Amino acid sequence: xxxxxxxxxxxxxxxxxxxxxxxxxxxxxxxxxxxxxxxxxxxxxxxxxxxxxxxxxxxxxxxxxxxxxxxxxxxxxxxxxxxxxxxxxxxxxxxxxxxxxxxxxxxxxxxxxxxxxxxxxxxxxxxxxxxxxxxxxxxxxxxxxxxxxxxxxxxxxxxxxxxxxxxxxxxxxxxxxxxxxxxxxxxxxxxxxxxxxxxxxxxxxxxxxxxxxxxxxxxxxxxxxxxxxxxxxxxxxxxxxxxxxxxxxxxxxxxxxxxxxxxxxxxxxxxxxxxxxxxxx
Amino acid sequence: xxxxxxxxxxxxxxxxxxxxxxxxxxxxxxxxxxxxxxxxxxxxxxxxxxxxxxxxxxxxxxxxxxxxxxxxxxxxxxxxxxxxxxxxxxxxxxxxxxxxxxxxxxxxxxxxxxxxxxxxxxxxxxxxxxxxxxxxxxxxxxxxxxxxxxxxxxxxxxxxxxxxxxxxxxxxxxxxxxxxxxxxxxxxxxxxxxxxxxxxxxxxxxxxxxxxxxxxxxxxxxxxxxxxxxxxxxxxxxxxxxxxxxxxxxxxxxxxxxxxxxxxxxxxxxxxxxxxxxxxxxxxxxxxxxxxxxxxxxxxxxxxxxxxxxxxxxx
Numbered sequence: 001x002x003x004x005x006x007x008x009x010x011x012x013x014x015x016x017x018x019x020x021x022x023x024x025x026x027x028x029x030x031x032x033x034x035x036x037x038x039x040x041x042x043x044x045x046x047x048x049x050x051x052x053x054x055x056x057x058x059x060x061x062x063x064x065x066x067x068x069x070x071x072x073x074x075x076x077x078x079x080x081x082x083x084x085x086x087x088x089x090x091x092x093x094x095x096x097x098x099x100x101x102x103x104x105x106x107x108x109x110x111x112x113x114x115x116x117x118x119x120x121x122x123x124x125x126x127x128x129x130x131x132x133x134x135x136x137x138x139x140x141x142x143x144x145x146x147x148x149x150x151x152x153x154x155x156x157x158x159x160x161x162x163x164x165x166x167x168x169x170x171x172x173x174x175x176x177x178x179x180x181x182x183x184x185x186x187x188x189x190x191x192x193x194x195x196x197x198x199x200x201x202x203x204x205x206x207x208x209x210x211x212x213x214x215x216x217x218x219x220x221x222x223x224x225x226x227x228x229x230x231x232x233x234x235x236x237x238x239x240x241x242x243x244x245x246x247x248x249x250x251x252x253x254x255x256x257x258x259x260x261x262x263x264x265x266x267x268x269x270x271x272x273x274x275x276x277x278x279x280x281x
Numbered sequence: 282x283x284x285x286x287x288x289x290x291x292x293x294x295x296x297x298x299x300x301x302x303x304x305x306x307x308x309x310x311x312x313x314x315x316x317x318x319x320x321x322x323x324x325x326x327x328x329x330x331x332x333x334x335x336x337x338x339x340x341x342x343x344x345x346x347x348x349x350x351x352x353x354x355x356x357x358x359x360x361x362x363x364x365x366x367x368x369x370x371x372x373x374x375x376x377x378x379x380x381x382x383x384x385x386x387x388x389x390x391x392x393x394x395x396x397x398x399x400x401x402x403x404x405x406x407x408x409x410x411x412x413x414x415x416x417x418x419x420x421x422x423x424x425x426x427x428x429x430x431x432x433x434x435x436x437x438x439x440x441x442x443x444x445x446x447x448x449x450x451x452x453x454x455x456x457x458x459x460x461x462x463x464x465x466x467x468x469x470x471x472x473x474x475x476x477x478x479x480x481x482x483x484x485x486x487x488x489x490x491x492x493x494x495x496x497x498x499x500x501x502x503x504x505x506x507x508x509x510x511x512x513x514x515x516x517x518x519x520x521x522x523x524x525x526x527x528x529x530x531x532x533x534x535x536x537x538x539x540x541x542x543x544x545x546x547x548x549x550x551x552x553x554x555x556x557x558x559x560x561x562x563x564x565x566x567x568x569x570x571x572x573x574x575x576x577x578x579x580x581x582x583x584x585x586x587x588x589x590x591x592x593x594x595x596x
Contacts, residue, residue: 002325014348019384034414037338039488079553084358115311118295118299119299121296121299121301122297122299122300122303122572123294123303125296125297125300125530125575125576126300126303126571126575127530127531127533127534127571127572127575128530128531128534129534129535129537129538130533130534130537130567130568130571131568133552133553133556133564134307134312134536134556134564134565134568135307136556136565137556137559137561137564138307138308138310138311138564139310139321140559206374206425210423217425217427218425218538221425221427221538222537222538222540222541222553222556223557226446237427237428237431240431241431241542244431244434244435244439244446245439248439251428251431251435252432252434255425255431255432258428259420259424259425259428262423262424262425263419263420263423266422266423267419270419
């Protein structure tokens with residue numbers, strides 16, 4: 001790629017924002033921790049120990065131990081797997097449904113657009129978490145179903161963004177030109193429209209990962225996501241809630257992990273938006 | 282204008298119709314046969330199963346089931362709770378006031394925090410207070426509200442002993458106790474919305490302050506305060522009203538978690554209990570009622586927008 005390639009220009013503008021870069025660094029840290037959890041975590045995250053029940057943070061257990069004597073630090077590291085996976089996969093599901101539907105609605109117009117837009121309105125009318133809870137409840141409580149539930153509930157947002165961006169791009173002259181020379185509508189949509197709506201979809205995607213991580217933690221907190229004994233930040237908080245006066249550290253660290261992770265995705269999303277659209281500043 | 286309002290009201294019909302189809306389809310996702318769940322101990326008896334299927338129209342084609350169901354919903358019958366053995370409507374009516382009190386307080390708190398901080402951030406654009414407001418707003422958006430709730434219980438109930446960690450007292454019973462039990466959950470619930478309102482207010486104020494009439498007002502020698510409150514804020518608040526209404530859905534979502542953390546016997550707690558008792562008619566009822574509330578609140582916000590915007594009133 002030449003130095004004037006748009007992607008490189010965007011990357012340069014992004015790198016000039018120290019706070020967004022910091023967010024990206026924290027995300028990388030979480031991702032590496034999740035991938036190399038067996039190497040990083042000092043203990044087995046599901047091994048119980050009756051001699052170490054609810055011990056306060058110490059040199060041996062940096063974040064203390066939980067009600068079954070498991071090491072909280074190791075569980076927080078392994079918990080990053082559930083959160084990262086849920087964040088990324090549910091957003092891929094949401095984008096996989098929402099973007100094609102949005103492009104179709106924006107490009108086809110007329111009745112197709114009206115029908116798809118009303119359907120999106122209907123899904124958006126159901127409050128996000130309530131819809132996700134209902135879906136997770138009907139599908140059955142586990143991490144996979146939680147990701148599907150979050151993905152389906154998030155899809156309308158991608159549909160809206162993709163539709164708006166498609167309408168904007170479809171009005172440009174080069175689309176007319178492509179149609180005039182006989183390019184099929186499908187090819188126009190895939191070759192000419194899709195690449196041009198990437199920027200807004202990318203920004204929406206980053207911010208949606210932040211929201212999906214909170215949603216997965218929420219479902220797991222309610223008992224509808226990751227099932228015990230496998231660790232997830234949300235389910236750890238559920239257990240911690242019961243031992244608040246005896247073992248406050250159980251509640252502090254998983255929550256801090258969610259906060260840091262979500263904050264970082266929000267910072268990167270904001271940074272990306274500014275880098276992609278320098279006019280917006 | 283009247284035809285505009287009528288058109289806007291008419292838009293609700295297809296949306297709610299589609300919502301009802303979605304809610305009906307939820308039932309089809311459920312693994313297993315609902316008749317088996319309902320029959321309980323008598324699940325071995327084929328006559329009991331056949332009777333239950335006939336009562337619930339489960340032996341009819343899907344499309345007939347839907348029309349039977351929606352017909353009853355339109356008559357105000359949301360079905361019968363499998364677990365509590367009460368009509369779903371009665372349950373909703375019993376729990377909704379609790380959540381509405383909590384949600385109302387949360388919204389007031391969100392507006393009292395979000396709008397002034399948004400104004401301050403816009404007035405001090407790209408200066409210290411703007412950065413502080415933005416950082417606090419972003420932190421608010423990134424904090425899961427159930428964790429904030431747990432941390433507040435840890436601080437104010439466990440460590441300081443100032444507020445009760447859980448429970449609920451209705452306003453009509455004892456307003457002092459009622460406020461003591463709801464102030465923490467209401468703050469937790471309002472926190473994320475305050476952050477969103479702050480962002481909306483900031484950007485609306487920034488674009489209002491950029492307008493020519495603001496320069497004219499300043500050139501006339503009006504005081505800074507007068508320009509801000511009478512000229513900029515009145516125009517900036519209009520988009521905030523509409524965007525704020527969209528956050529009411531987030532309020533209903535957040536109530537589920539907040540009520541769980543603070544053990545408040547409201548709509549959200551009922552939803553979670555219903556999910557764990559596999560009480561599907563209640564879950565369906567909850568989705569339908571919240572969607573209806575959300576659509577109506579949005580309509581109210583759109584109508585309010587017309588009322589406070591003289592330009593729309595005249596056209």
